[in-house]
Amino acid sequence: MELTKEMYDHFEKRTKMHIDLVNKYGAIVGKDYKEHDKDKYGELKEAYVLVNWRNKIGKDYNAFSKREQALMNSATKAHIFTNAHHPESALRDIRELDGFDRADAEKSKGKVLDCTAMTTEGIIEMCADWCAMSEELGNTPFEWADKNIDIRWKFDDRQKKLINRTLRRMWR
Numbered sequence: 001m002e003l004t005k006e007m008y009d010h011f012e013k014r015t016k017m018h019i020d021l022v023n024k025y026g027a028i029v030g031k032d033y034k035e036h037d038k039d040k041y042g043e044l045k046e047a048y049v050l051v052n053w054r055n056k057i058g059k060d061y062n063a064f065s066k067r068e069q070a071l072m073n074s075a076t077k078a079h080i081f082t083n084a085h086h087p088e089s090a091l092r093d094i095r096e097l098d099g100f101d102r103a104d105a106e107k108s109k110g111k112v113l114d115c116t117a118m119t120t121e122g123i124i125e126m127c128a129d130w131c132a133m134s135e136e137l138g139n140t141p142f143e144w145a146d147k148n149i150d151i152r153w154k155f156d157d158r159q160k161k162l163i164n165r166t167l168r169r170m171w172r
Contacts, residue, residue: 001068003049010056011049015040021132025170026125033125039079047075084122085129087115087153100152115153123159127166134171141167 019036026033040048051072054064064072080086081094088097091113100111118126130141145163149155155163 001050001064003046007049007053011045011052014052014056015048018132018136021135022125022128025128025131028170028172029124029128029166031124031128033128036085036125036129037079037083039083044071044075044078047071051076084119085125086122087118087126087155088113089122090115090118092117112150112152112154116156116159118155118159120162123162124166127163127170130167131170141171 015037019033022033022036050064050068054072062069077094077097080088081091081097083089091097096113100113127141130144134141134144145167149160149163
């Protein structure tokens with residue numbers, strides 16, 4: 001698929017809006033996340049343009065070429081493994097993501113990732129990210145938490161309390 005100006009423009013607009021929303025929620029708890037998702041503007045930008053376009057048009061993943069699918073998969077895997085606001089960043093080895101479907105817990109066949117090594121700062125930014133996505137999608141971060149904590153991601157009791165407290169403060 002040839003990337004068009006429309007696709008790049010959508011990526012720029014949507015990503016800026018998302019970062020602005022993350023900062024809106026971060027500001028509630030005194031945090032500044034201006035660098036949030038900055039890797040999406042780097043060498044894998046083409047992949048993120050495709051991911052954002054796929055999400056915009058609701059196109060079936062299989063409508064993309066094998067090369068495009070591989071590009072989107074590798075960019076997503078790299079992003080979630082290297083950015084502290086994603087639970088997967090707490091993993092020791094990127095190979096732990098093998099067999100894990102980030103978009104569909106059922107496809108992961110019960111695989112729960114141990115994210116107990118996630119930092120407090122990462123968890124707070126994750127909460128701002130969840131709030132931003134919830135505002136974008138018209139749901140709540142509590143719904144997301146209920147669908148994922150102890151189902152896709154394992155957190156310890158202290159982390160679960162921090163997530164709950166932070167989401168309650170941010171999502172008023």
